[in-house]
Amino acid sequence: MKAAFITGHGGNEVVRIQDCTLPPRAPGEVLVRVHAATLNQVDLYMRNSGAGITHQLPQIMGLDAAGIIDEVDACDPILQPGQEVVIHPGISCGRCEYCQRGQTVLCTRIQFLGEHRDGTFAQWIHVPATQVFPKPAHLGWAEAAALGVNHLTAWRMLFSKARLQPWETVLVFGIGGGVSLAALQLAKAIGARVIVTSRDDAKLERAGSLGADHVVNSRSGHVVREVMAFTGGRGADVVFENVGEAVWPLAMKSLARGGRLVTCGATSGDQPGADLRRIFVRQLQIFGSSLGTLAEFNDLLGFVTRSGLRPVIDREYPLDALHAALDQLESGAQFGKLALRIDGH
Structure with a gap:
């Protein structure tokens, strides 16, 4: 598959679009074919230094995404292949005192996509099924992806x-x-x-x-x-x-x-x-405050569906134009989200 990697730290010279092998899906995970992702300030931070964030290079960039489920466990009671979904980017341990109280965003071992592990700027991603939620039907792919971090x-x-x-x-x-x-x-x-x-x-x-x-x-x-x-x-x-x-x-x-x-x-x-x-x-x-819990994401998605709210998208770029998108984000000139169309979708 094609994905955007940071291969070091610096400027756009360390950001490369290249082919890679997708690891096999583990039980309990969902394989999502990504249609859109959006850029966030942390993408610049990870490119520039990533200081204080445990990560390994090379690493796939990107926190949020919306796409279609390609594979899911047959016994999953909610999700199914072909379903349009959005992804919550914070993967918690489920066992610490904060997770037990439902405050998953305070998890002592939380891992964020695009920070601690491979992210969403790729044609496919697999994440735990708990991170995947039905996409609001009235939203486009970029609009839906934007909900996962900013909203x-x-x-x-x-x-x-x-x-x-x-x-x-x-x-x-x-x-x-x-x-x-x-x-x-x-x-x-x-x-x-x-x-x-x-x-x-x-x-x-x-x-x-x-x-x-x-x-x-x-x-x-x-x-x-x-x-x-x-x-x-x-x-x-x-x-x-x-x-x-x-x-x-x-x-x-x-x-x-x-x-x-x-x-x-x-x-x-x-x-x-x-x-x-x-x-x-x-x-x-x-x-x-930072990000939000799984329950808060579920509440947000319900509110967006009922209210008809649509995130503001400034501009969409193909994945191959990621350097230009990062430059625009760094300039601060945008009004709303900068989005990536993954693989032409």
Whole structure:
């Protein structure tokens, strides 16, 4: 089969599209013929260094995917050959204390596709049957693949961690990236008010067309002032943040008393000022989050099916154009997800 490998660490010179042999499927696993996958920031991180993530080279890239089941155990009670499915990218041990409580994403031995083991940028992949879920019928392949990382991450952040309510206001930093757009879509789908920020007016305009209630160009330096004006001086109930150090002071000052900040990234740095006095005087809550559990993925897929939500796809590339897709991701110019069509599908 054809697959995209990282063969070392550096730039695109270490990313190669080449033929390889697919290992045999083990009992309890599902063989999925991949139709689409999407790019995530971790793909750049694994290419650049992969520091701190146990992995072996060469390794197939890619976290999420959607495709069709080619093989599955005959005794499987749910899945069958020919079924359209999406893949949850975090493979947990099933035995540690966190797995036993259903918090599979906190598993002490979790392995992520494209990080700790071969990933989804390949014509076929086999994963444990527990990782495979029916694809929402109204979505295209790229749209479905996008749910496995960005929308699942945003779902856990907004609803499991911050417990956003329909009558509340959420501030979303860095609109245009996949997880921030997912947050906008999910928050609006339940009826919440959403404020978004970006340094790009074109991205803010597009966010407005997707339902953002108020947009703020963060270049102005007036994020906090704009949030307070929009909320009548109260502040946002929830701040959704994946930028880190560069926006942390603004995020903290934009929260209402008793507000909740949820974060899943630190692309601009991971050592911001703590602002402890503000935290305890205003009784703020801060949550860290990443990805989501199997149960949360199941809930997300049901919500997407009922609501008709469609992830935003910026552009699709053939697998052979992965270098161009990585360059586009690195530029930060995209609005929504960059997707790969695997083997021309």
